[in-house]
Amino acid sequence: FEDIYKNYDAIYLGIGTTVSRSTRVKNSDKAYPALLFLKENKIGKGVKVGREVIVIGGGNVAMDVAREALRLQHIQYPGEKVVTKTVSLEDWDIMPATKEEIEDAKAEGVQFNPGWGPKEIKIEDGKVKGLLCMKVKSVFDEQGRFNPTFYEDKEMFLEGDMVIEAIGQAPDFSFIPKELFDKLEFTPRRKVKVDENGKTSLPKVFAGGDIVNLNLDAVTAIADAKRAAEGIDLYLKGKLK
Ligand SMILES: Cc1cc2nc3c(=O)[nH]c(=O)nc-3n(C[C@H](O)[C@H](O)[C@H](O)COP(=O)(O)OP(=O)(O)OC[C@H]3O[C@@H](n4cnc5c(N)ncnc54)[C@H](O)[C@@H]3O)c2cc1C
Structure with a gap:
């Protein structure tokens, strides 16, 4: 990045969000990260799924992952009893996935456990046996920030032989050297801060897409890029500082 920064007149950062977050609960290293799971199935060797898959998450990516897992189960275990279940902090009314995605997942046979948070992935003889969950008290705090709290004494054990984290x-x-990264400003929601031309606080760097907007969809990413392209054009013509 240092070379690019030195040698080019303007730069567009559209690197997306490529790292799956982890719950970091006990034994979460035994869980499959959502993006790796999808990537392996699309362009890798494919994933051998379990007969009883638990998907942690209540967003659209969790729905994609759960439906993909269920389809793979039917291919890999034809005629056998298989189940894919999601577990999400959010109850039905605040589940982040769109209604359409939830309905499609239900119609395909995905099971739901809304209002539960992961506590520990249970392992026996090195194999995943299930997920210990705690009942969620609240997902957001009084300021509306994501800050889940739990009833420590209300637990549920979900049996399963594979856990996928889609949170x-x-x-x-x-890849950005510290001295340049330090100049990059972020919003309170940890998005790269840009002005009305898509320009960041780092000189000659523009940005857009998932690192900038909260919509996290393709249409907004394309709109961001168009705005930044126009901004870069103005910048190269010396009409922007
Ligand atoms: C499973 C899943 C399903 C989705 N389904 C939908 C959907 O149905 N509809 C919808 O509108 N949106 C969907 N989205 C969201 C949509 O994919 C994103 O909002 C959109 O792709 C964001 O565009 P972007 O340009 O910011 O980043 P991306 O499309 O993620 O592209 C980032 C690119 O930057 C590259 N990159 C990252 N770091 C570097 C680096 N250091 N050097 C070089 N290259 C780098 C990456 O390899 C990638 O090619 C989905 C997302 C996921 C994860």
């Missing part, structure tokens, strides 16, 4: 993605900025 969100984060960007990977590690």
